[in-house]
Amino acid sequence: MKLIENAAGRLVPDEINGTEAVPFKGVGKHRPSGRKYAPSIPTCIDYPEDNNKVISSLREALVKCGLKDGMTISTHHHLRDGDLISNQIFEIAAEMGVKDLVWFPSASFPCNDPVIEYLENGTVNRIEGSMNGPLGRFVSEGRMKGTAVLRSHGGRVQAIQDGDVRIDIAVLSAPAADSFGNAKGTGGPSATGVLGYAKADYMFADRVIVVTDNLVDLPCFPMEIEGNYVDCVVLVDKIGIPEKIVSGTTQITKSPDRLLIAELTASFLEKSGLLRDGATMQAGAGGTSLAIAVYAHEILRRKGWKFRFGFGGSTKYMVSMLEEGQMGYILDAQAFDLDAVRSVEINPNHIPYPVFNAYNYHSKGNLTTMMDIMILGATEIDTGFNGNVVTHSDGLLLHGIGGWQNCLHARNVIIPVPLFRDRIPVIVDRVTTLCGPGELIDVIITERGIAINPRREDLIDSVKGKGLPLVTIEELRETAERICGKPDKAAFDERVVAAIKWVDGTVIDAVRKVKY
Amino acid sequence: MKQAITGNAGPKVRSDVEVTLEIKGSGGVELNLKSKVKSMYGNAIERQCRELLKYFGVENAKLSVVDSGALPFVIAARVEAAVKMLTGTEASFLPVMIPENIYHSARERFRFSRLYLPGNNPGMFLNAGLHSPDGIILDLEDSVAPDRKDEARILVRNALRAVDFYGAERMVRINQGERGLTDLESVIPHNVHLILIPKCEDADALRMVDETIASVKKREGQNDTVLLMPIIESAKGVERAYEIATASPNVVAMAIGLEDYTADLGVQRTKEGSESLYARNRIVVAARAAGIQAIDSVFSDVGDMDGLLSNVLSSKAMGFEGMGCIHPRQIAVIRKGFSPAPEEIDRARKIVIAYRDALSRGLGVVALGSKMIDPPVVARAQKTIDLALRLEIIPQNWIEEEGKE
Numbered sequence: 001m002k003l004i005e006n007a008a009g010r011l012v013p014d015e016i017n018g019t020e021a022v023p024f025k026g027v028g029k030h031r032p033s034g035r036k037y038a039p040s041i042p043t044c045i046d047y048p049e050d051n052n053k054v055i056s057s058l059r060e061a062l063v064k065c066g067l068k069d070g071m072t073i074s075t076h077h078h079l080r081d082g083d084l085i086s087n088q089i090f091e092i093a094a095e096m097g098v099k100d101l102v103w104f105p106s107a108s109f110p111c112n113d114p115v116i117e118y119l120e121n122g123t124v125n126r127i128e129g130s131m132n133g134p135l136g137r138f139v140s141e142g143r144m145k146g147t148a149v150l151r152s153h154g155g156r157v158q159a160i161q162d163g164d165v166r167i168d169i170a171v172l173s174a175p176a177a178d179s180f181g182n183a184k185g186t187g188g189p190s191a192t193g194v195l196g197y198a199k200a201d202y203m204f205a206d207r208v209i210v211v212t213d214n215l216v217d218l219p220c221f222p223m224e225i226e227g228n229y230v231d232c233v234v235l236v237d238k239i240g241i242p243e244k245i246v247s248g249t250t251q252i253t254k255s256p257d258r259l260l261i262a263e264l265t266a267s268f269l270e271k272s273g274l275l276r277d278g279a280t281m282q283a284g285a286g287g288t289s290l291a292i293a294v295y296a297h298e299i300l301r302r303k304g305w306k307f308r309f310g311f312g313g314s315t316k317y318m319v320s321m322l323e324e325g326q327m328g329y330i331l332d333a334q335a336f337d338l339d340a341v342r343s344v345e346i347n348p349n350h351i352p353y354p355v356f357n358a359y360n361y362h363s364k365g366n367l368t369t370m371m372d373i374m375i376l377g378a379t380e381i382d383t384g385f386n387g388n389v390v391t392h393s394d395g396l397l398l399h400g401i402g403g404w405q406n407c408l409h410a411r412n413v414i415i416p417v418p419l420f421r422d423r424i425p426v427i428v429d430r431v432t433t434l435c436g437p438g439e440l441i442d443v444i445i446t447e448r449g450i451a452i453n454p455r456r457e458d459l460i461d462s463v464k465g466k467g468l469p470l471v472t473i474e475e476l477r478e479t480a481e482r483i484c485g486k487p488d489k490a491a492f493d494e495r496v497v498a499a500i501k502w503v504d505g506t507v508i509d510a511v512r513k514v515k516y
Numbered sequence: 517m518k519q520a521i522t523g524n525a526g527p528k529v530r531s532d533v534e535v536t537l538e539i540k541g542s543g544g545v546e547l548n549l550k551s552k553v554k555s556m557y558g559n560a561i562e563r564q565c566r567e568l569l570k571y572f573g574v575e576n577a578k579l580s581v582v583d584s585g586a587l588p589f590v591i592a593a594r595v596e597a598a599v600k601m602l603t604g605t606e607a608s609f610l611p612v613m614i615p616e617n618i619y620h621s622a623r624e625r626f627r628f629s630r631l632y633l634p635g636n637n638p639g640m641f642l643n644a645g646l647h648s649p650d651g652i653i654l655d656l657e658d659s660v661a662p663d664r665k666d667e668a669r670i671l672v673r674n675a676l677r678a679v680d681f682y683g684a685e686r687m688v689r690i691n692q693g694e695r696g697l698t699d700l701e702s703v704i705p706h707n708v709h710l711i712l713i714p715k716c717e718d719a720d721a722l723r724m725v726d727e728t729i730a731s732v733k734k735r736e737g738q739n740d741t742v743l744l745m746p747i748i749e750s751a752k753g754v755e756r757a758y759e760i761a762t763a764s765p766n767v768v769a770m771a772i773g774l775e776d777y778t779a780d781l782g783v784q785r786t787k788e789g790s791e792s793l794y795a796r797n798r799i800v801v802a803a804r805a806a807g808i809q810a811i812d813s814v815f816s817d818v819g820d821m822d823g824l825l826s827n828v829l830s831s832k833a834m835g836f837e838g839m840g841c842i843h844p845r846q847i848a849v850i851r852k853g854f855s856p857a858p859e860e861i862d863r864a865r866k867i868v869i870a871y872r873d874a875l876s877r878g879l880g881v882v883a884l885g886s887k888m889i890d891p892p893v894v895a896r897a898q899k900t901i902d903l904a905l906r907l908e909i910i911p912q913n914w915i916e917e918e919g920k921e
Contacts, residue, residue: 256844257643394555422530422585423553447646467908483642485588487556516555 003510008386010434012507016499017126017146019164024508027437032362032504037163039206052179053232058085058211059092061232062169065207067092069099070125071168074160074201077107078173078185078192078334082244085173085211085236087111090118098123102146104165105129106156106197106355107400111244119144128165129156130400131390131498139497140396142513148397148498150390150511153333154359154368154406155501157200162362164505170205172198172225173239177212181230182223185335185352186345188214190240193335193344194312195224199354202229213239224352250315250337252294253287257418257447262288264468265375265416265445266295271466272459274373274412277305282368282407283375285313285336288416292375293317300326311358311371314340314350322350331367333358333403359406361503366409374410378417380431383473385438385453387415388431390500393424395432395490395514397498405503408440412459416445425480425487427451427473432490434509435500444473451476491515520601522667523594524636525582531639533586537598540576545569551583564588568595571609589678590638590671597667608670611678613706620740621685621709623768624895626650626903627809627838628854629847630687634659636668641675645682647844648851653687656699657714665695669702676706685709687745690725697728704732708742710768715776716746717753719763726764745769745811749776754795761806771811771840772799787823800835814840821849828853855907856900864900865914867893872915 003011006023015021022030047053055061075086086105093101099122103115107130116138118124126146131139139148151159159165174183175191185195190213202208202225210225211234253259269275275296283289294317300306306325310318312332316339321327323343331353335341344350358367368374379399380388389404391397407413417426427444442459444451449471452460463470471479492512502508518538525534547562554561565579568591579595586594589611596609630651633640637659644652654675660668672688689712690699700711713725722744729742744767746753746760753760754777761770774792778785785791796812803810812831815824828850831839839850856864866884871894874882882889904910911917 256647259845260643260646394553423557423587424585447643465912467912483587485557485560487553488559490555 006507008434008437008508010509012510013147013496013499016149016507021499022506024502024506027439030504030506032162036161037166037204039204051227053181053230054179054215055232055234058088058171058209058234058236061209061234062089062092063096065169065209065231067096067098067169070101071098072102072104072166074104074167074170074205075106076172076195076197076201077105077109078195078197079190079240079245081109081111082190082241083109083111083173084238084240085171087114089171090115090123094118094121094123100125103127103129104156104167106153107402108132108135110134130402131397132399136397136399140391140511140514142493142495142497144497147496148511149501150401150498151501152359152401152405152503153197153355153403154361155401155503155505157356157360158362158503158505159501160200160204161356161360162505167201167205169207169209170198170201171209171211172201174210174212174225175239176214176216176220177210177225177233178216178218178220178227179233180218181208181210181225181227181233182218182220183210183212183225183230184220184223186341187216188212190214190238190242190245191341192245193314193341194332194352196333196352196354198225199356200360202226203356207231209234211236211239213237222352224354246335246341247337249339250285250290250317251287252291252317255287258288259291260447261416261418261445262291262295264447264450265292265414266299268414268443268445268450268463268468269296269373270299271468272462275299275305277303278308279372280308280310280370281373281375282311282371282410284377285315286377289375289377290315290317292416293321297321297326311353311367312336312340314343316340319343319350322347331358355403359403359503361406362505366406368406368409369411371407371410372412374407374413376404376407376413376415378415378426380426380428381415381417381441381444381473382428382431382438383477385441385444385473386431386434387436387438387441388433389435391433391511393428393432393487393490395492395512397511401435401500405436408436409503412443413441414443414445415441419446419448419476419480420484423484425477425484427476427480429477433500433511437508444476446476448479449476520598522597522601523586523590525584529584529639531585531587531590531642532637533584533591533594534582535591535594535598536580537595537602538578539574539602540578542576544576545574546578548578548580549583550581551585553583553585560588561591564591565595568592568609569599572596572599572603572605572607574599574603586638587642587678589674593671593674594667597670600666600670608673611674613677614680616680616682617677617686617707619683621743623743624899625685626899627685627769627811629838629841629850630685630811631841631844631847632659632689632814635672636660636664638671638675641679644844645680645684647847648682649684649841649844649847650838651685651687651710652681653689653712653840655689657689657691665691669699673702673706676703676708687712689714689747696725700725700728701732704729704742705736705738707740710743710745712771713744713746714773715749715753716760717750718756719759722746722760722763722767726766741766743768745771747771747773748795748799749773750780751777754798757798757802758805761802761808767806767808769809769811769838770799770803770806772796772813774813775816787827796834796836804835809837810835811838811840812836814842815846816842818843818846821845824849825853851907855909856904860900861904861909864897864904865910867897868901869915871897
């Protein structure tokens with residue numbers, strides 16, 4: 001393995017876990033070749049004649065699907081911090097003496113911290129997916145055997161489709177499923193509302209196991225997982241802890257400082273004209289984003305305007321726009337709270353929309369490029385407008401990429417962030433880890449001023465002289481440094497512990513082992 | 517005393533630091549640092565602490581620092597307070613006065629909203645000015661625990677020099693009596709615009725404050741007027757409201773504090789406030805008679821914005837011109853409630869236009885219709901216009917717009 005400087009000026013490995021890696025070439029510069037990956041051809045003669053695929057234990061299903069050393073196991077994260085299934089896979093594998101698995105989740109949560117034990121005892125070689133909290137620290141300290149690979153939600157489905165990652169067994173929890181394997185996100189004690197992260201997994205995996213605690217009569221409709229892709233259906237007592245799957249209710253932030261940023265963002269949206277009748281919008285489920293959604297909703301109501309559609313993660317705030325007539329449709333990959341779960345079940349204009357369709361860069365078009373207003377977060381932004389979402393300024397991996405990189409392709413990318421968190425500047429001279437190139441990030445909104453990317457002269461013109469506190473990104477960095485003092489850079493070891501993939505599968509940056 | 521502990525630490529504490537200092541006979545300075553920003557600022561914090569100890573002449577000591585992302589002015593205040601507790605040193609380590617903090621106030625400025633900042637809670641200082649209150653009050657009195665008064669005084673002093681309050685009027689609420697006079701010694705040299713005098717009951721208490729300020733100013737060679745706002749919080753104070761209001765030409769406003777006032781009467785404070793109606797009227801009348809602003813008590817339910825707005829509207833109707841805030845989210849509501857009504861703005865527009873006309877035609881006297889307008893009325897009208905602009909009630913180019921009509 002050697003290190004190569006990529007088009008963004010970052011040193012990245014040319015090989016990751018024994019496979020050749022392509023360095024980032026610039027936005028829209030990499031052209032894939034070849035044909036999409038396809039799993040082996042099954043035949044229905046291998047499946048029960050009555051199509052009843054129900055099996056009573058996950059262990060039996062894993063054995064039936066041929067679990068063995070070195071396999072790649074995928075899961076989705078719709079059960080969030082209430083997931084009772086993922087850890088069991090590795091517990092069973094450890095009991096069977098299976099080694100060197102690759103876990104390929106769409107995201108991991110604190111409830112998955114026990115996987116550290118299986119990383120330590122060799123059952124799992126590495127995780128290719130988001131790394132939070134203790135898992136992130138474990139990787140950052142160089143304790144994982146393999147190299148982590150972090151991908152965006154869209155990058156993950158691109159990797160599956162292109163065959164960069166070949167899933168041997170997909171273990172997909174489902175709040176409702178029938179005996180044939182059709183499954184959906186609504187109904188039952190562990191309802192997630194939507195199963196938007198499961199599509200690429202079930203289509204491209206060699207083996208698919210659906211795990212449910214709610215076996216319903218045929219047909220389980222409208223199905224988000226199609227039974228003809230499914231090997232077996234495991235019926236268990238419980239797939240998740242309901243109150244940890246969705247929040248009872250998502251809440252807008254109570255912090256006066258964050259509300260100030262949200263107000264400033266709403267004011268920017270209004271004064272720039274980005275907020276208009278027929279616009280499309282996406283905002284996350286963080287407290288500040290929710291406050292922005294609430295303020296935007298007020299403006300729409302005042303003006304008698306309507307969003308054409310919003311893309312979920314859905315929350316009660318989007319649902320209230322839908323129900324009160326300020327949003328035409330919600331296209332939804334995941335539901336964050338109980339109101340969203342209820343809405344997707346009963347409202348025909350609240351439509352489950354898989355990530356595979358919305359975010360895949362290697363497809364014939366992309367939903368994110370149709371979004372007018374995109375509200376995102378970041379741990380760091382630098383004076384080149386480059387963004388970091390995976391590491392903190394101390395170098396520790398603490399977050400997944402989520403859909404962040406994919407969403408950067410929206411028409412107007414707006415990042416509301418505090419200028420500093422405690423003493424740690426958010427606006428810096430160079431991001432610790434590069435996750436998104438500055439040419440895709442348009443506006444940074446802080447409590448101490450709004451910086452618009454100089455590339456976006458149109459946006460600058462649209463808000464000139466309208467009473468907004470416009471500053472340059474350099475001024476923001478200087479202000480942060482004046483208040484906080486100049487921070488020392490995090491110290492790193494040589495060893496690469498994680499690779500950060502761009503949406504097209506190229507390597508945009510590498511994370512190194514932290515040095516204490 | 518063997519060991520001094522200053523500042524705050526704990527899971528909910530942010531932007532503060534807890535310092536534990538023991539002075540030793542030998543062995544140099546042993547420094548122990550725990551910080552959530554250690555990888556980025558560990559060296560800077562250690563260097564700063566060592567320099568501070570050296571500055572105060574402490575050569576042998578054990579210093580434990582538990583940091584939750586405190587800024588340098590906070591660290592400096594905490595270390596200084598700990599050294600003072602152990603050595604009684606008269607020395608002070610003053611952070612640099614940032615240029616943003618050198619600005620003046622004025623008697624006639626608006627004082628609709630004044631945000632209280634507990635004086636020993638540095639996390640709330642940093643963004644206070646961004647919420648655009650008319651004034652910020654660094655509070656040394658009721659929001660500071662009795663055994664923390666000394667360290668709060670140092671922290672507030674440092675904040676007055678190092679924290680940008682973004683143009684808000686810079687106020688300090690001192691303690692009552694002797695302690696209050698000590699507070700003045702410490703804060704007056706650092707561009708305080710206004711001193712709030714709590715539980716003011718007679719003109720003498722106010723004069724004492726005024727004289728102490730004068731002597732500190734003389735010592736420091738300062739010229740700027742330090743304005744005064746007595747707070748009336750007792751039956752005695754209410755009875756002497758006019759005497760207090762006129763005790764010094766530096767008094768610009770008089771506030772009422774209803775928690776203490778109702779306690780003094782031995783009655784419950786209610787949302788309707790009928791128990792304090794007389795006192796509030798009395799304050800307004802005394803203030804008007806003295807030519808100063810009357811300021812209403814804080815509204816303590818920070819979750820009830822509708823209740824706050826109706827409270828502000830009834831305050832304004834009684835003649836009050838401002839109210840204290842205990843949460844940044846109250847500021848906008850208070851501003852909305854006290855901001856000029858459309859007919860006020862209309863009149864102000866006419867006066868300012870008439871004044872500009874008179875100026876451009878070289879006239880010495882401003883008239884609106886057949887009525888002469890005094891200069892303070894013009895000044896006041898301009899203030900109303902300025903405020904309407906600041907509140908975005910009228911457009912920046914309102915004069916051109918006016919011309920079109």
